Amino acid sequence: MNRYRNDKFARGLIYTIVGAIIALIAVFIGYLLVQGWSTISWSFLTTASDDGLGIRDQLFNSLYLLILTLLLSFPIALGSAIALTIYGKKSRFAAIAEMAIQALSSLPSIIIGLFGFLLLVLKFKIGFSVLSGAIALTFFNLPILTQSISLAIATVPEARMTAGVSLGVSKWHTITKVILPEAMPGMISGIVLSAGRVFGEAAALIYTAGQSAPKLDYLNWNIFDANSFLNPLRPAETLAVHIWKVNTEGLGANAEAISKGTIVILILTILVFNLLARQLSHRLQRKIYR
């Protein structure tokens, strides 16, 4: 019985390869977490980098940029998704726009970074700053977020819109009061996943948000002061850029310890984002099958 032997052999091979890859990945992630764990301490998280190992300002910059990026990209992505999936459904315009969005999402992030550098830093003279970084990350995030929000809206049955129209309310009313609340879990899971990508992005930032983290004063609420933590026009190195920078500039023994600690923070954050998104999409599925 040749084919049974083949089947047994093929399955055995597949199990072995998958086992080996999973083991490799486990070693990879375990190595990163174990190696970095010893670096992490309260002072690692709360001191500035020019005082030694600390990553306080980079951590804050990452979060600040993430929030600004989501604030900038969510309204535009939501509007585009509604236009594509409801108002312009199956229109020629929507087809062209979808093609453009797909092209945009396939562009390498370094291209987005260079474009941001050209437009914001050189042309508009905003300089290496939080603002440039947030806008570049918005460019980077827009296509992905639009696609995931469109998908979330598309899962809502079309009958909702028909029902709304037959009741005599506007499409806009149906969208905001019925469709969007129903699509909410899917949308949030999309936002959280894209937040993970934004949080770890570096190539789009090195020439827009810059590669330096001036020491920040967290008690200075005047956004026009250079050392205020809220100032949008100061350079803002993020965690991911920090890892790249300390390794390419060869800062010696410290570079490895700093990177390993920072990597643990990055991976844990992204793990939390992933679990959160998964939880939300499970809740969504339960809702649909109920």
Place this chain on the structure above:
Amino acid sequence: MKEDKLFARSKEIRQDNWGRLLCYISVTILLLLVVTIVYFISSKGLQTFTKNHVNVWSFLTTADWNTSLDAHGHADIGALALITTSFSTTMLAAAVATPLAFVIAIYVVALKPKFGQRFVQPVIELLLGIPSVVYGFIGLTVLVPIIRGRFGGTGFGILAGALILALMILPTITSLSIESLRSVDPSYQKFAYTLGCTHWQMIYHVMLRISAKKLMIAVIYGIARAFGEALAVQMVIGNTVQMPTSLVSPTATLTSKLTTDIGNTIDGTLPNNALWTLALILLLISLAFNLIVKGFTRGGEAK
């Protein structure tokens, strides 16, 4: 009076028009963004040929990157070494990652769906979310020393770059392959089993055949991601512009050259313009990958 009211625009219509307007403005912003990116990078990138009069053909077919002018105001600028390295690193990475990704996808979809979905898939998703600098760091501190010990040299080069990229695109190709294998109509599987097929016969003759096109698209997505990756590659490739002589000789890719040099050159000069030309080449190749995927998808729909 009554008729006026009948034909007046209702509150609902006004509201709807406003909403529609807002949404279309958003899409227009997106479209404008795409057009501006292409326009800006092209206008910058073409200056090497229009303003600095570098020959297009020699730019694409010579391998020396020497941006300083000689006595006759002439510079040798060729991107061939960068393009070659970019392609060979990417292809090697795809050759390593693709079979492994397919195997994991088959395992998750056809062999152990429960365990696969509960455990293997989340691990792959986590890998997908890990930032590229982390991969670069592992390449720099673990992989490069291993290669150096085994093959001599500095350890930097195409081999290190390709292995790191393979690890990076493995989750991309895997998750897309899982999706495409899942989309095979389950009744086909049942037919195959009813006919007395073994697991492997069903997988090989039914599943893989039906989803061949979608698997192809998954691989192209992986290749496109690898081609555009900048920082992870830049950390392990060596960053010396020269034709790669072996898998372990230091060299540079389009993206790594852009990453290291764009901040060190002065805007508007030849060395800077030449870098923007590299960006233009990178942009065009990414758009070409996009078109290839489009072509495959359309072919799939026609069937």
